Amino acid sequence: MEKGIGKGQARLLKLLIQQRFGPLPEAVDARLRTAAPEQLDAWALQVLDAACLEEVFGLSENH
Numbered sequence: 001m002e003k004g005i006g007k008g009q010a011r012l013l014k015l016l017i018q019q020r021f022g023p024l025p026e027a028v029d030a031r032l033r034t035a036a037p038e039q040l041d042a043w044a045l046q047v048l049d050a051a052c053l054e055e056v057f058g059l060s061e062n063h
Contacts, residue, residue: 006036006037006040009037009040009041009044010032010033010035010040012044013032013040013043013044013047014029014032016044016047017047017053017056020047020050021052021053021056024053028053028057031057043056043057046058
């Protein structure tokens with residue numbers, strides 16, 4: 001059951017990110033599919049304030 005919840009969480013986050021930043025690179029999609037629920041939660045919160053996709057995943061040098 002937890003796997004199903006995690007998949008749903010990843011799917012929703014993917015939709016939010018795509019809506020905000022456009023199509024996802026395959027590497028980002030792969031990260032979403034393999035991330036732990038806690039990591040998905042953190043990324044979901046970052047989507048709200050991020051100026052770019054890199055900031056969501058903590059890859060920006062300014063973040």
